[in-house]
Amino acid sequence: MSRGYLSRLRGLALPVAALLAAELAMLATGAQSDAFARPSEILRAMWAAALDGSLAAASAQTLGNALLGLAMGGGIGLACGLWFGAVPRVGRLSALTVNLLRPLPSVALVPIAMLAFGFGYRMESAVVAFTCIWPMLMFAQDGVARIEPRLLEVAQVLGLRGLRRAWKIVLPAALPRIFVGLRLSLGIALTIAVTTEIVANPMGLGYGLSMAQQSLNPALMLALVIWIGVLGWAVNAGLLRLQERLFGRRGARP
Amino acid sequence: MTAALREASLDPSVAVRPAAQPLIRLDGVALDLGGRRIINGLDLALGRGEFVCVVGPSGCGKTTLLRLLSGLVRPTSGRILRDDRNVDGPAQDVAIVFQDYGRALLPWRTVAGNVSLALEAARVPRAERSARIAPLLAQVGLAAHAAKYPAELSGGMQQRLQIARCLAQRPAVLLMDEPFGALDAMTRQSLQDDLLALVRQHGTTVLFITHDLEEAIYLGDRVIALRANPGSQRSSLAQDIVIELPHPRDQLATREHPEFLRLRRFLFDFIQEPRP
Numbered sequence: 164m165s166r167g168y169l170s171r172l173r174g175l176a177l178p179v180a181a182l183l184a185a186e187l188a189m190l191a192t193g194a195q196s197d198a199f200a201r202p203s204e205i206l207r208a209m210w211a212a213a214l215d216g217s218l219a220a221a222s223a224q225t226l227g228n229a230l231l232g233l234a235m236g237g238g239i240g241l242a243c244g245l246w247f248g249a250v251p252r253v254g255r256l257s258a259l260t261v262n263l264l265r266p267l268p269s270v271a272l273v274p275i276a277m278l279a280f281g282f283g284y285r286m287e288s289a290v291v292a293f294t295c296i297w298p299m300l301m302f303a304q305d306g307v308a309r310i311e312p313r314l315l316e317v318a319q320v321l322g323l324r325g326l327r328r329a330w331k332i333v334l335p336a337a338l339p340r341i342f343v344g345l346r347l348s349l350g351i352a353l354t355i356a357v358t359t360e361i362v363a364n365p366m367g368l369g370y371g372l373s374m375a376q377q378s379l380n381p382a383l384m385l386a387l388v389i390w391i392g393v394l395g396w397a398v399n400a401g402l403l404r405l406q407e408r409l410f411g412r413r414g415a416r417p
Numbered sequence: 418m419t420a421a422l423r424e425a426s427l428d429p430s431v432a433v434r435p436a437a438q439p440l441i442r443l444d445g446v447a448l449d450l451g452g453r454r455i456i457n458g459l460d461l462a463l464g465r466g467e468f469v470c471v472v473g474p475s476g477c478g479k480t481t482l483l484r485l486l487s488g489l490v491r492p493t494s495g496r497i498l499r500d501d502r503n504v505d506g507p508a509q510d511v512a513i514v515f516q517d518y519g520r521a522l523l524p525w526r527t528v529a530g531n532v533s534l535a536l537e538a539a540r541v542p543r544a545e546r547s548a549r550i551a552p553l554l555a556q557v558g559l560a561a562h563a564a565k566y567p568a569e570l571s572g573g574m575q576q577r578l579q580i581a582r583c584l585a586q587r588p589a590v591l592l593m594d595e596p597f598g599a600l601d602a603m604t605r606q607s608l609q610d611d612l613l614a615l616v617r618q619h620g621t622t623v624l625f626i627t628h629d630l631e632e633a634i635y636l637g638d639r640v641i642a643l644r645a646n647p648g649s650q651r652s653s654l655a656q657d658i659v660i661e662l663p664h665p666r667d668q669l670a671t672r673e674h675p676e677f678l679r680l681r682r683f684l685f686d687f688i689q690e691p692r693p
Binding site: 311313314316317318319320321322323327331332335336338410413 | 487489507508509511512513515517520521523524525526534535537538539566568586
């Protein structure tokens with residue numbers, strides 16, 4: 164246990180050293196910049212934003228929009244993916260449509276979403292939803308399509324058909340792939356939410372970031388950049404742990 | 418397996434002979450796959466409680482025969498009857514033990530959960546399931562591993578688990594497709610003896626496919642040999658030999674029995690694939 168923590172702390176050595184070096188170098192040269200700030204200034208800005216509650220409020224907005232979009236888009240993607248995977252004919256018919264829509268950069272939808280929904284959480288979560296459809300769809304479809312044929316034969320011999328087969332055999336077999344799709348989608352959802360806020364939507368961390376930039380406050384701007392990175396890392400790490408708990412013993416060998 | 422079970426198998430009065438009224442009958446069964454005749458003109462009767470082993474060169478349709486009997490595939494011509502009724506699909510009391518146990522088990526369910534699948538499929542009420550799972554696991558020697566996952570078991574234990582799941586179906590017919598082929602020799606021998614005791618206790622009719630002639634003679638009341646590429650003139654059935662070895666079988670005594678050696682010689686000469 165303690166060894167695990169130690170080795171994890173060791174991973175912090177490089178970034179901490181880099182920050183220290185930057186701090187010292189900038190102090191020594193007395194550099195002044197609109198784009199950069201000393202690590203200590205960034206830390207102070209982050210601390211101030213944390214104290215006055217603005218950081219928490221903006222985080223809640225961004226995360227809320229990301230999760231709302233993920234729930235909608237991920238839900239649609241999951242349903243379609245399960246359907247396409249379970250019925251290969253439908254999967255083949257839909258392939259062209261999916262492949263045409265998927266590479267569309269979701270930020271290109273921001274102007275349309277703005278016209279349809281105006282500013283606010285609806286517009287942002289709609290853009291996030293569109294983005295999240297595709298990874299969920301592809302991983303769910305792949306998970307169902309790649310199910311071990313022998314398991315389907317076992318189901319057939321046992322007389323499991325229809326919904327009972329889907330619930331007891333197909334869905335649990337596809338679940339690990341679906342979970343990978345969920346993990347990817349969440350990362351993408353966070354990215355797209357912040358992007359939409361920077362480009363157009365006046366709320367959340369992305370808006371705060373672009374405000375800090377326009378008011379020539381590099382310390383706060385960089386503090387927000389770092390905070391967004393930490394947030395993304397934490398969300399992914401949480402899901403990885405959940406994944407390990409849910410599926411860890413499946414492939415484990417003593 | 419429990420000691421009580423082993424003793425039961427030692428009782429000579431339970432020795433099973435082919436019954437007069439066959440449980441399964443194949444009448445002139447033929448099957449084409451991809452334009453090729455795999456099985457042709459097969460007439461066969463399996464008695465109630467009979468242990469029939471199937472041998473033959475690779476590609477002779479051993480596995481296909483098993484799939485025919487399970488109802489997973491239908492014959493191109495001819496009839497397959499069980500209790501005088503046409504076999505037209507998988508039945509609850511016909512179980513298949515696959516060779517690739519690793520793929521036939523649900524990796525996301527525990528040992529007990531895998532056995533439970535067969536009970537759930539048979540719509541056994543939840544309250545009764547655990548009372549049926551425990552004795553089944555005890556029968557195959559997995560009572561202490563109920564909470565483990567398949568990936569945490571050895572190959573032999575995984576195959577025991579698959580057999581337990583099949584027994585949960587309370588099968589009248591047990592179809593086994595080279596079930597011990599991937600196991601090491603020691604594990605295979607202990608599974609052979611445990612299987613014989615189990616099916617004798619339950620009176621199960623077994624069709625056992627193997628490429629191991631000694632295994633076929635050791636286990637079987639009868640050994641049938643299939644012919645590869647029968648064409649449309651010859652029957653797939655090349656040999657049908659009743660094994661007159663005494664029960665219970667014993668890994669040393671049976672394998673040293675003169676009759677065992679004679680049969681082995683006979684089948685070996687017959688089955689040997691032509692050298693290039």
